Amino acid sequence: MLNTSQITTPGRIDVLHVDDDESILDLSATLLEKNHGLLSIHSKLDAKEALDYLETNDIDCIVSDYDMPGLNGIEFLEQVREVHPDIPFILYTGKGSEEVASKAISKGVTDYLQKGTGTEQYELLANRIDNAVAQRRSEQRASKIERWLVELAEETTNILWIFTADMDDVIFINSAFEELYGIHIDRLHDDPLAFLDATHPEDRRHVAKAVERLRNGQTVEIEHRVNESEDYQRWVYVQGKPIRTDDGEVTRVVGFITDVTERKEREQQLRKFQRAVESSGHAIYCTDTDGIIDCVNPAFEEITGYTAEEAIGETPAILQSGEHEQAFYEDLWQTILDGDVWRNEVVNEHKDGERFVIDQTIAPVTDESGETTHFVAVNNDITEQRATERKLGILQTAIDNAHAPLTLTDPHKEDNPMVYVNEPFEDLTGYTKAEALGRNCRFLQGEDTDPATVARLGEAIDNEEPITVEIRNYRKDGTPFWNELRVAPVYDADGDLIRYLGTQRDVTDRKERTQELQHQNDRLEEFASVVSHDLRNPLNVAEGRLQLAKDECESEELSHVEGALDRMGALIDDLLTLARQGETITDFESIKLAALVENCWATVEITSASLVVEINSGTSIQGDQSRLKQVFENLMRNAIEHGGPDVTVTVGELDDGFYVADDGPGIPEEDRGQIFDAGYSTADAGTGFGLSIVDQIVGAHGWSIQVTESEAGGARFEITGVSGAGSASYERVGENNGGDPRV
Structure with a gap:
């Protein structure tokens, strides 16, 4: 409620009384002040003197005679109104006529009173003065309140508005409307429903229905998007209500509009966060400051076996496996109660009794004052990861103890670098672990390395296929050697690629022997070709002569010759095959x-x-x-x-x-x-x-x-x-x- 005591004027009423009859002035002052203690009479004999007084004094009401020397009452009124357009002016005259009254009213007189006889006339005059001043002061109060309310409305970031009952005219709206809605107020005065044009197209029907409810005398509360110039990214909350007379008639509708964009954005972020938590593969739960669980996400239910209904109201102790000492949990609580984040690996127990390992992070959640209100725990199930690491540890131990040069590369790192080499690898290549780790194995290649072999090797790795190649590599000191390299993918329990295992073997001696054998094979092939030519030519001649002999005569002896020649041909074929098939592969x-x-x-x-x-x-x-x-x-x-x-x-x-x-x-x-x-x-x-x-x-x-x-x-x-x-x-x-x- 507005406290008007701070804007109420003092109770005394200063009256300037102007009359050319000094006796009337004295009598009027005496009777008015005596019978009305709030009146203070200031008497002047003519209008000029009164005007001079007005320039330096504050007067609440002027009482003036009409018929005076110099300026008469009407003329005096005209000059007063030029400077003081709203000061109460009562024409108190002994000369009464309709003409004077009409002229006085047209010049802005406040009241018109004709002088009479007896003291009762002063009682009436006092009442007229009191009413006129009271009305003026009331109007001044209302004007000041209105000015203050407008100033207040302009200072607030909220929009305050007043419409007619049918919302066909804007009675008042502050300038905050322009910034929030992105349209000028003048447009709203021309078209009171122009705010619909600044409303998001998808929300206009909803807002239009709210306008109809207001017109029907209902209170409305809605939220919608506005401001086309900002792509309707601004959200507003609108509340409107009808103002009724004592008879229940709606005289106007009023309301306010608040920019709720930040709240909407926070709500949207909160919904995104909530969806992220619910969709997270990590088990997440919250507790109060006493450690009582008050919310869990679906991943928690899946990982622990406890439903939300079973877990909420319990403490995380339901997950304890007995693996950790009490001091472990005491350190946890001390850390988070001090406002710090705690992180460690925890061995927990599933509802069915099976153990699992988590990477757990617990952080305090504080309010605006910095007071801890909750704790949130994020749990990453690393059971399979630890199992895989144990297997890799076993594999690495086996590799460490292997006599063959072995390497492991990580395909998930850039350029598939070596992440492990054993001592035989160092012995074979001359490179230490420090020199080899973090590098792709191509640093062992050199000018005589076959690009086609390198390409086949790369293609097999890209396709996650095992491959064995013989490749020309170079030791740290620059000496070349032939490397029988076997590369095979290594998978985890889920079938995901985690490493490539490389096995090396120095086959330089074998390669050199093979090359020497190839030279021998070439010479053997050359010998076989010569033998084939020298033996087959006479055999072909004999077979030709045999056919001529058979054409001239028939003889059983010729059949024996033909069989012998066939056997000789078979022997030559087998001998050549024997010579060639014995070549080293x-x-x-x-x-x-x-x-x-x-x-x-x-x-x-x-x-x-x-x-x-x-x-x-x-x-x-x-x-x-x-x-x-x-x-x-x-x-x-x-x-x-x-x-x-x-x-x-x-x-x-x-x-x-x-x-x-x-x-x-x-x-x-x-x-x-x-x-x-x-x-x-x-x-x-x-x-x-x-x-x-x-x-x-x-x-x-x-x-x-x-x-x-x-x-x-x-x-x-x-x-x-x-x-x-x-x-x-x-x-x-x-x-x-x-x-x-x-x-």
Whole structure:
């Protein structure tokens, strides 16, 4: 409520009485002051003297005669109104007429009173003076209050507004409207509903309905967006209510508008934060200052097994596993009660009794005064991480104790740097751990490093595929060496890539021997070509002459000659094969063993023979595919030739190689030592070089071959020194012209 005592004028009323009759002045002053203690009469005999007095004195009311020398009462009134337009002026005259009264009213007289007889007229005059001054003072008070209210309205950042009852006209609105809504007040005076244009299009219908409710005499409270110039980013809270007369009639509607943009932004941020907490993969809970849990997020429920209903109202002690001493928790509480953040690893217990490890951070939450009101705990479940670290620790221990040079790189760091090297690596390269760690292994490469090999290595790493390459590397002192580098991805329990393991082996000596053997192979190939030319030419001549002889005559002897020539051709072919297949293998490739066996079986004349493959479909070996094809084809033909058309051939894996077995008559133990000799054969049509060629190819790969008895009593050839093992098997019978191998 407004306290008007501070704006109420003093009770005394100063009256300037002007009359050219001094006796009337004295009588009037005496009676007015005597009977009305608040009146103070200041008497003047003419208008000029009165005007001079007004220039230096404050007067509450003027009482003037009409008929006076100099200026009459009307003329005096006119001059007073030029300077004091609102001072009460009572024309108190003995000359009364309608003309004088009308003229006085037109010039702004406050009251008109005709002089009479008796003292009662002074009582009436006093009342007229008191009423006129009271009205003026009331108007001054109202004007001052209105001025103060306007000043107050202009000082506030809120918008204060008054509309007519039908909201068709603006009675008052302060200037804060322009800044908040982004439109000028003059526009609102021209169109009282122009504020709708400054309202967000999506909110206008809502605001328009609120206007209708106000027009219907209802109170409204709404929030909406305004200010097109700021892309409607300003939020306002509007409250409006009708003002009614005692009869209940609405005379106007008033209200205020507050800028709530900051609150809305905080609410939005709070909602985002709440969604972030609820969506967080970390378990989060809050407690009061006594440690009672009052809120948890879904991740807490998932990690601990406790529902929100079960956890709220309890203390975090429900999660304690007994792993930590009491002093551990005392330190925790002392830290957070001192207003500091506490962080440590904690071993907690799931509702079902299973333990888990968390990285826990607890921080105090304070109010505006700095008083701690809550504690918030953020818990990152690192159980699997610690398990992985233990496994990596075991792996690192194994690597530390390994004799082979080993490295670990981190693919999650830029350029996949080495994060671990063992001592054999230092011995091999000459680089210390300090010099190697944090660098990509390409610093071991040099000018003679094959770019194609580097590219294959990089592609395999990018595809998370294991790879083995021979690469030219350089030691710290600059000496080159051939490095057999094997790189394999390392995964955690979730199948996520965490490291690459690199295994190094110095194969310089082997590489040099291989190069020397390649030179020998080249010379052997050259010799075989010469022999082939020198032997085949006479043989071709003999075969041509034989055909001419057969054309001229028929003789059984010519058939024997033809058979001898055919045998000579087969011997030459086998001899050349034996010479060439004995060449040392220098270029190895990855070969799917089961697929190779299938392809070989398809090229052998098998009639009704059967094939059983006991090789895992994923088994691969390193070798020369074309030469290995001759190994399998020769062993399969050998089984069919000696085991008969219905023989079953089985190919399977060994721990370090593979075998080819049959269910034929087998090979006598006393003959097994010579079956690989060149020229040895128990078949009439054989050259005796088939198994010798097999032995040569196996030896060229660096493997070994031996013959033993199969489970069915037939022959079993075991080739060892090759990695790979499996258990899948299937059977193929008869002609190889269809069917799924199912390997």
